[in-house]
Amino acid sequence: MSPRHHLDAATLVSHAAGALSPEMSAVVALHLAGCAECRASLARADAIGGVLVEQQHPAHAQGAQHARLRDAMLARLDEPAPQPAAPANADGDPDRLPAPLHPYFGASWRALKWRWMGPGMHYIRTLGPSGGTMLLLRIGPGRRMPVHGHQGSELTQIVRGAYDDALGHFAAGDVADLDADTEHQPVTAPGEACICVSALDAPLRFPGWFARRLQPLFGI
């Protein structure tokens, strides 16, 4: 089934422009892999970049430096082309994490070291080198997450299961692209556990007392 919740246009533009943090980009890549609609939007955002490159008007294109670089390029045309990397194709392997998550959580679901966060709730947190946070959450079915807001943006891709909050029903393949002013309380759907991955560019804000007790778990 195709996703019903998509990336914000502003996020796609940032991704096309190369201005997203590596963590946000990884979640975007995860969503794009399963969403033809957002891939089409991204192609249109890339086209804006193409036009802007085209519109550059070089002042003196044909100087001595250009001739030197041109010769250097000609000399390289006979170089053997590098073989494209073999696709790491393991789609059939149910233990394999989606590729964009490998740098943060490794490649194997079984090898994940979940940490307890509350009844039926587990998490793994990785701090990216740029200070962004990647959070993998596994929330048992029918659980109520603490209400939380965001100081920065939160980009969450639902990998398995589903949850509901004031913004709607989010199922596997959907992305929740949330602004700093959004406060929400996801409730996971009955049936299977909900697994989702969030990129945060600033710590979560938990207003409630229970949530404040959780906050140290997120290392904030």
Next chain:
Amino acid sequence: MPQSAPSERPAPFEAARRMSASAATGQEARDWSDEMAAVAGRRDRDCFLRIYDHFMPRLCLYLRGVGVPEAVAEELAQESLLRLWQRASSYDPARSALATWLFRIARNLQIDRLRREAGHPQVGEQAIDAEWDADPGTTEAHADQVQLQRRIEALPPVQARLIRMSYFEAKSHQQIASELGMPLGTVKSHVRRAFLRLQGEMGGEP
């Protein structure tokens, strides 16, 4: 409420103004599909050099704009054009304009360079190909590009400035917001509206 308080650092305004001025010369994008067919089919070096002469200085300007030092910008632009030569047969003019293809290659090489320096995970060749394969393709990529160019030139000034700052300075919307003294939500909604206008989804509405 003023939408943009005076910035302490005027550079982005300058850059945006210079770019608007140069965009206004109204030169239309060329269609490179014949040259690319010759490069892919006959390994035609003359055709490649025509592409090279056109795009090399433009890619350098783009990379300088996103903050790459001049020598590195030249190196990355060379690398981008070498990829074009080596992978010409995978270019499909129905799917995207050549400028868009080169923009992607140069942008991904630049992101990889930044991440390598910072010890981040790389985007890698595969991501470039994946995005490329995922491109839904239109039959009129060149015509689309010409139309898109006209729409960019017709954007309201604030939207035009924010789009150019996003792409040409590779700034996050948070950074743009602080530089321009604009609330983040305002920056995002301008960018959103600009994107919709550029897709022709908002008619004449500002």
